[in-house]
Amino acid sequence: MNSNIANNKIIPYEMVLKSIRSTGELVERILPNGELDALRIGSKYIGNAVRDAVEKAKEGWPIIGHHFAFQREYLYCFDCVPVCVEGTSYLLSALLPDGIERYYDLMANWGHPFHTCSSQKGVMGMTLDNLFQFDAIITPTAPCDNTYASYPFFESKNIPLILPDLPFLHEEKSYKYYAEQIKLSLERLGEIIGQKPDYERMRNHIKYENETYKVQMELLELRKATPCPVENLFNAISAGIAVFASGTQDKLKFYQEYLEIAKKRYKRKQSYGIDEKIRSIWPYMLIFFDLSLCEFLDRELGMTILFDIFNYNFSEPVDVSSDLDSLFYDMARRGMNMPMMKESTDFYYSFIENCVNMAKDYSADCYVFTSHVGCKQFGSVPQILREALREECGIPMLMIDLDVGDKRFTSMKIIKDKLSIFAKTLL
Amino acid sequence: MSLENDSFLKIADTITNTYLEKSERKIAGFYCTYIPEEILDAGGFFPYRIRATGNEDTELADTYMVRFTCSFVRSTLNLALMGEYDFLDGLFICNSCDHSRRMFEIFDLVVFKRENFTKEVPRFYISLPHIISEEGFQWFYQELKELKENIENAYNLSITEDALNISIDLYNKNRRLMRKIYDLRALDEPKINGTDALRMAMANSSVPKEVANPELERILKSITNSPGIDTTNRKRILLLGSVVDNIQFTKLVEDSGAIIISDNLCFGNRTIVDDIDEDKSVDPLARIALRLYYRLSCPRMMDDHPRRLEFIKKEIEKGKIDGVILQRINNCDLHGCDNMLFEHELKDLEIPVFNIDRESFQSDATRLQTRIEAFLEMIM
Numbered sequence: 001m002n003s004n005i006a007n008n009k010i011i012p013y014e015m016v017l018k019s020i021r022s023t024g025e026l027v028e029r030i031l032p033n034g035e036l037d038a039l040r041i042g043s044k045y046i047g048n049a050v051r052d053a054v055e056k057a058k059e060g061w062p063i064i065g066h067h068f069a070f071q072r073e074y075l076y077c078f079d080c081v082p083v084c085v086e087g088t089s090y091l092l093s094a095l096l097p098d099g100i101e102r103y104y105d106l107m108a109n110w111g112h113p114f115h116t117c118s119s120q121k122g123v124m125g126m127t128l129d130n131l132f133q134f135d136a137i138i139t140p141t142a143p144c145d146n147t148y149a150s151y152p153f154f155e156s157k158n159i160p161l162i163l164p165d166l167p168f169l170h171e172e173k174s175y176k177y178y179a180e181q182i183k184l185s186l187e188r189l190g191e192i193i194g195q196k197p198d199y200e201r202m203r204n205h206i207k208y209e210n211e212t213y214k215v216q217m218e219l220l221e222l223r224k225a226t227p228c229p230v231e232n233l234f235n236a237i238s239a240g241i242a243v244f245a246s247g248t249q250d251k252l253k254f255y256q257e258y259l260e261i262a263k264k265r266y267k268r269k270q271s272y273g274i275d276e277k278i279r280s281i282w283p284y285m286l287i288f289f290d291l292s293l294c295e296f297l298d299r300e301l302g303m304t305i306l307f308d309i310f311n312y313n314f315s316e317p318v319d320v321s322s323d324l325d326s327l328f329y330d331m332a333r334r335g336m337n338m339p340m341m342k343e344s345t346d347f348y349y350s351f352i353e354n355c356v357n358m359a360k361d362y363s364a365d366c367y368v369f370t371s372h373v374g375c376k377q378f379g380s381v382p383q384i385l386r387e388a389l390r391e392e393c394g395i396p397m398l399m400i401d402l403d404v405g406d407k408r409f410t411s412m413k414i415i416k417d418k419l420s421i422f423a424k425t426l427l
Numbered sequence: 428m429s430l431e432n433d434s435f436l437k438i439a440d441t442i443t444n445t446y447l448e449k450s451e452r453k454i455a456g457f458y459c460t461y462i463p464e465e466i467l468d469a470g471g472f473f474p475y476r477i478r479a480t481g482n483e484d485t486e487l488a489d490t491y492m493v494r495f496t497c498s499f500v501r502s503t504l505n506l507a508l509m510g511e512y513d514f515l516d517g518l519f520i521c522n523s524c525d526h527s528r529r530m531f532e533i534f535d536l537v538v539f540k541r542e543n544f545t546k547e548v549p550r551f552y553i554s555l556p557h558i559i560s561e562e563g564f565q566w567f568y569q570e571l572k573e574l575k576e577n578i579e580n581a582y583n584l585s586i587t588e589d590a591l592n593i594s595i596d597l598y599n600k601n602r603r604l605m606r607k608i609y610d611l612r613a614l615d616e617p618k619i620n621g622t623d624a625l626r627m628a629m630a631n632s633s634v635p636k637e638v639a640n641p642e643l644e645r646i647l648k649s650i651t652n653s654p655g656i657d658t659t660n661r662k663r664i665l666l667l668g669s670v671v672d673n674i675q676f677t678k679l680v681e682d683s684g685a686i687i688i689s690d691n692l693c694f695g696n697r698t699i700v701d702d703i704d705e706d707k708s709v710d711p712l713a714r715i716a717l718r719l720y721y722r723l724s725c726p727r728m729m730d731d732h733p734r735r736l737e738f739i740k741k742e743i744e745k746g747k748i749d750g751v752i753l754q755r756i757n758n759c760d761l762h763g764c765d766n767m768l769f770e771h772e773l774k775d776l777e778i779p780v781f782n783i784d785r786e787s788f789q790s791d792a793t794r795l796q797t798r799i800e801a802f803l804e805m806i807m
Contacts, residue, residue: 111771111782112763112764113755113760113764113767113784115495115757115760115763116764141556141558141729145760147729148727148729148761149763149764149765150764151729152730152765153768155732156768161730163558163729165560165562165566167554167556168522168552181562184562347531348529348532349532371495373495374760375495376524376525376526376760377525377529379492379495379496379525379529380491380493381529383490383491384491401494401495
């Protein structure tokens with residue numbers, strides 16, 4: 001295959017690679033040890049994963065777009081380059097100096113409604129601009145209206161769209177149904193790209209996830225400590241690692257290296273930034289368009305983000321030694337219990353209950369709810385959650401209306417002002 | 428012929444009505460037309476489609492639903508919080524969209540927990556696949572079986588095959604009558620306008636079908652023999668998109684120099700174009716599932732856009748449509764994106780198309796009217 005053509009299939013990944021390299025170099029060369037550790041380690045491993053993807057794309061491996069809700073490690077049954085639609089949008093939104101608003105605008109001009117989720121809009125715009133050339137795209141029919149609404153755009157651009165159907169409600173029959181859907185979809189994807197799925201290889205990649213799970217749990221436990229030994233930025237970087245390196249040794253190494261740093265801080269009872277004054281939980285997403293907010297909270301307000309939605313619930317390991325049917329059943333259960341999938345494929349009673357329990361278990365002083373314009377499934381949650389937290393834990397919740405990936409919707413100045421005023425009321 | 432003062436159509440103008448107030452049957456409220464009304468009817472319920480007609484403020488509901496949510500669902504919640512839906516004896520929800528599916532929890536935690544509201548209102552949920560496949564159909568069929576059992580257990584009743592067959596016949600007759608009336612909209616001189624057709628569809632979803640069917644027969648007979656509407660200076664419009672339960676919007680379109688000839692709306696064609704197979708040797712639940720699952724879809728069915736486009740093309744041809752209005756309630760991602768694709772596809776076919784957003788209640792009539800008039804003037 002002509003390498004120029006191959007290069008052109010995955011241009012945004014080259015943008016990610018350049019950005020992450022220069023970010024990594026800046027951190028390594030300028031900052032002393034102990035500063036921005038999550039970013040330092042994350043840049044290395046996200047960089048590895050992205051470089052690997054770029055090289056394989058150059059070799060002509062098919063480019064498979066996938067929703068973050070379809071686990072990347074399942075795609076390693078093929079020789080392919082998995083590209084996470086939502087993760088790519090938001091990582092570029094965080095890394096590029098001017099963000100990716102240009103691509104949102106391309107889609108807006110094409111008729112895409114302003115209120116849809118920017119996590120998809122970014123890569124849709126890049127596809128419209130011929131920066132991505134997907135060989136196929138796979139997404140479960142979840143977690144939200146944006147998924148059902150936005151993904152058919154790719155099909156209208158003649159990209160084969162594969163849709164493992166994911167039912168609502170966590171029941172045995174749901175796991176069985178979704179397990180069958182995953183298997184059928186992987187077979188269908190194999191037909192499209194002319195490969196047979198190698199499930200043994202997939203098992204090996206799932207093993208890395210199982211190993212990572214243990215480290216994630218250990219890290220989660222450490223966050224109960226006061227002060228919290230995990231820096232705010234870790235939450236964003238770990239989400240990036242999940243998107244770009246799931247099912248690889250890079251993800252495992254990232255967590256292992258960071259765990260050692262957190263353990264050292266824990267032993268020294270040391271917080272990151274200034275002394276911890278406020279312990280906050282962000283039950284929804286962080287703000288991706290400007291990750292410096294994490295540092296602002298750590299260094300200016302002494303507000304710890306104990307975790308966001310991508311860092312407090314991890315689905316249980318998959319039994320990789322079982323027969324194929326059991327393996328797929330476990331994969332389905334894992335898929336339906338991933339962050340955001342868990343909350344969106346069931347009634348929100350357990351979400352509220354978990355939030356209340358987490359506030360108690362992690363000694364939280366407050367909640368901060370980022371009410372993202374794209375996310376309608378969470379649109380009727382905040383007030384119920386606020387009332388539950390007030391009544392059962394006696395703590396307040398700040399709600400901020402915004403688009404987590406578009407700086408124009410609510411500016412960082414307004415966000416910082418709101419958080420600063422909120423912090424003052426707590427001290 | 429104007430049906431403005433027709434007694435049946437007036438039912439659409441309010442939430443409650445005489446039949447509802449005098450009903451001895453339990454009232455089964457539902458949001459989405461994917462809910463199998465025939466099962467509810469066979470269980471002795473009075474199926475009532477929840478709507479927000481007349482609501483112009485969402486002050487109460489705004490506390491519980493953020494401003495990025497659908498103003499139609501917020502309006503229904505507002506009415507419910509005001510006690511307008513206290514007549515419900517059961518609530519039936521499915522995962523049609525992110526806005527309405529969350530009403531399952533909100534009604535439970537807020538509406539039915541209001542001070543002085545003591546009635547126990549059972550809630551039911553069905554999970555509908557998002558794609559059309561054989562496996563999906565089997566899933567949905569199973570869901571309907573479970574729904575039937577859950578209703579029987581909750582109300583201590585039995586829903587028999589005979590009752591289901593009677594309900595199927597009743598609903599099929601209702602859909603046939605509605606279609607006959609809708610066919611009269613496609614004539615060169617339509618017998619009724621889009622606003623009256625919308626009121627008829629809303630009234631039809633607000634009374635038992637035993638009441639609706641004779642009324643529809645009466646109206647059909649009456650308009651068949653009446654002179655049609657002169658459309659010489661009016662543009663023939665196909666209306667698509669989000670739920671419309673507010674005649675101020677259709678009136679605004681029609682007062683701007685248009686007549687709405689057809690639609691793909693849930694108070695409209697989407698509910699009536701497909702019938703249930705009447706072969707009584709086949710399990711009635713399977714036949715109900717077949718119709719609902721494979722019927723003319725809305726964009727919550729993720730892989731069915733091409734079939735929706737085909738329907739539109741047929742309607743354009745059948746109704747000699749001059750232009751298509753795509754509308755969505757603000758924050759409706761599903762119709763917003765489906766409309767985006769339709770806009771490109773219809774432009775490729777050189778069909779005049781106009782894509783707008785609006786609120787459920789008519790808060791910006793002047794802006795809309797100006798834009799609609801401009802569109803109509805542009806149509807050659």
